Amino acid sequence: MPRTSSFFPTLFCREPCDARDLAELTRLATPVRFEGGQTIFREGDVARSAFGLSQGVVRLYRLLPDGRRQVVAFALPGDFLAMPLGDRFSFSADAVGDVSICRFPREELKRLIQTNPGIMRQLIEFAANELQSAQDQLTLLGNGSAEERVVSFLVNWRRRVARQTPPSQAVPLPMRRQDIADFLGLKLETVSRTFAKLEQRNAIRIVPHGVVLMRPEQSALVAEGGGAS
């Protein structure tokens, strides 16, 4: 199994973080790779390791007893895959396409975090961000129509993706329609239909592994007065 050169990513480096901390973290980190579709950890597993995503996209999800699935989030490079504290994972994670990951032994990371206020602060900030985006999602699922959900997903995804790779016309969508549906609380047919409707309205263009947003600047691609008939 070959190794890519740079496994240590934006992780922890969004905010400045002093060199010693970084050195400590680097020492603890083990690079790991997963192929598309492979499971990184499962809901309920004892959390022996913590994971930081270096490259690729990971879907985080819960499985209900009857087989329904809720995708809780899509992780991008720089994200933790779960709060590094807590004994067990509260959701499963698997790779969407190939991914590179930093694995940290949980006990040691925990110790490092707890003795280091700087890192701890960042962790709280991370948690607060996660909480906020969970609440955004909650609001969306509680109130939004299918179209609002899809539009909101596309706009947010574009913003997140753009943060990493310089602006390209098309927004890549490496995940399957089913993943998007499970994220938005819809069925995949509904996602597909909604995409089609948006395309007919010239709000998006569907391309092989992504979409092009026609008016990405405005937060809404929503119905404007005299749209296409």
Add this chain to the structure above:
Amino acid sequence: MPRTSSFFPTLFCREPCDARDLAELTRLATPVRFEGGQTIFREGDVARSAFGLSQGVVRLYRLLPDGRRQVVAFALPGDFLAMPLGDRFSFSADAVGDVSICRFPREELKRLIQTNPGIMRQLIEFAANELQSAQDQLTLLGNGSAEERVVSFLVNWRRRVARQTPPSQAVPLPMRRQDIADFLGLKLETVSRTFAKLEQRNAIRIVPHGVVLMRPEQSALVAEGGGAS
């Protein structure tokens, strides 16, 4: 405006917390009361204070531009009303019935937290809990039928309420139907109908300001084989 004797509640005291920390916190806290329906803070307000709930119930919610509302959570005594870090509130809070609150000046609390690993740890734990319950809620809104949502709400609410006041037969529901509906992503008529259906099935009994759960032990009050026709 009279004051109740004990304003300093279970807050921070779920986990042991050394006496000095507690003394510091007590020094910072100002007791405040609000009447039912009053607003404690609004989404977007600069967070000059942090709030800990001592008595009563508070609904935390977001308002959408078009007037729709998502209730993000109901807070019970012992809960923070928001993460004490972060410049602005990301949701509004108002009192459901009369409440007693501990108000902390944010800057000083922040300083205390950041210099005190013990408190910081608890804060992370609080954040992790919040995150998890947000994800539970997300899963419910993404996948659950009206009945599943209502049942889940009742069971969880019962568990949380039972933690504070010793077991009583009836589970109090101080919030309005509209609040429950906005929490569950339903309309109030649907909540009302679902209550009625559960009562007909002898899963619950509706009483003046609450309900009695007939089989509270099992997590599901759901349809059993030969239910009432």
Add this chain to the structure above:
DNA sequence: AGCGCCCGTTGACGTGAATCAAGCTTGGAG
């Protein structure tokens, strides 16, 4: 005690998304 206002309940009806069911497109293997 009587009045009026919320709030909750109940009913009839409409609608958006789910479901069921074909086709179609794409990408990988031989």
Add this chain to the structure above:
DNA sequence: CTCCAAGCTTGATTCACGTCAACGGGCGCT
């Protein structure tokens, strides 16, 4: 290049929940 399978799209139909509307009951106010 052809074949096959997985995933995507599209269409017809159904159903759960939303919408609109009327009614009723509890509670505070006078």
